[in-house]
Amino acid sequence: MGIKNISWKEELKQELLKIGIESELFISDSFLLMRFRENEQLFLHLITIDTQPGCRETLQLQQDYLAEGKQLIQLWEDVWQNRTVQVLSRISALLGRNKRIHGRKTNILSITQPQADQFLNQHHLQGSATSRYRYALLLNDQIVAVATFSGKRKMIRKHPDYTSAELIRFATADGFTVQGGLSKLLQHFIKTLQPDDVMTYADLDWSYGKGYTKLGFELVAQTPPAEIWLDTQKMIRYFPHRLPPELNLIVAELSAAERVGYLNSAHYFSVFNMGNLKYILHL
Template sequence: MSVEKISWQQELKQALLDIGMESELYTSDSFLLLKFRDNDELYLNLLSIADHPGVAETLALQQAYAASGKQLIQLWEDIWFTKPAQILSRISALLGKNQRIHGRKTTVLSITQPEADTFLKENHLQGSAKARHRYALVFAGQFVAVATFSGKRNMTRKQEDYTSVELIRFATADGFTVQGGLSKLIKHLIRTILPSDVMTYADLDWSYGKGYTKLGFELVGQIPPAEIWLDRLHYIRYFPHRLPEEITIATEKLTDPGKTAYLNSLNYSRIFNMGNLKYIIPCK
């Protein structure tokens, strides 16, 4: 007797139910969406690798939800397969289900790159990245939040002694929300290295950047949706200019249809993100 394979969307719905979040799936035009029984402000747009609407249609849907005061998260199939725990933690935080800790009850600690890597791989959807400055908030002997920053970069086009630092990653431990935590870490960085500003990006797949605005960041730019090639065998994402060297060499003289056919033959699929918002908070 054969066993019917459960879809990844149903798997997500069950995983949410297992941690106490009731939801339901429904269709809207060519989209499959998920809404929560006790919240009418957060929705998930479930995008499958093999069959999904185009970027223009998806962007129009997101803008329509934003205009009505609702947040629409773009959740891709490959992200669910590779980061299920982080997704459930992020949704729990957005729905206000986490244990809340006030930042004033935490202590700032400078940490190593390996310590940051371990924490961010467990708690950030994009994993870790190399950083110059790394700080954790400690509560009851454990890391409850980590933020990483670049070194100071000279911005001479603004003025001779102007420097900028990028907030690269910020994440809280699974099950925790640290009120004022990111603000505390940014203020610590500013006091420590004295940059002229701190800049960062909000991932429009998951955020409209409202949290940064509340911290005093100013919206200074927007990066449009970007094409991504997904290696379906290993669930690795590549921007077109960062494809493996052997693929870049093999496709450099091909037309776009020829390149697409070649990449499809290697089990690569073309997907996209919704772009980013760029924010800056002046420090001087």
């Protein structure tokens, strides 16, 4: 496996300390967690690939913390290794350490897909994704936030002329929080495209979607945890239906048990996420 021999949990702790964040590792019911001195409501659940807990147990742990008004983030070993800078930035933001910029001081600019890719791959935990519309907020000619959207899609089951669009990505530059930034970009998109609603997803590994609720979005659904296959040599994640074609051809002919054995022999190991919360802003 493409896993470092040194403890990635200790590496995380050391990297946080370098930016002034003191943390503590502790065991709770066999789960390895991290807490922070400056915020008693935020916790990380650190998940190592080859000693991971069960999906059901992990989901229950998250729900238990949520019931106590606490936020529990699921941080996987491969995510830390692949997106170290973005993980540190996200934790800093959750701890309220970012420099605040007022959205009203920024200007909106339409940008290209390559420009969005460059910014999102640098600042978003999940990197970039293909989009139809892309907008940036500029402060002193520097991009400080980007939001990307799909085109309008007809929702005939609701009404022949009803259209919906998706907010695909939103990110701010490392170390910055743009107050009112997402709202400003969202309203610009709505005014320009005039959809009947805008939908989006909150990644339950990292967010409960409270920011969307503040913007008027309504929680309409929750998707269950999803199985994911991790290529531990290239450290790339794949949903089962998106495995490389050469693998799909082989595993399609195998039983469930045979499939697991074959993928493990090819250095693919099963991981999972916590699912997503689906939000809709009705206009």
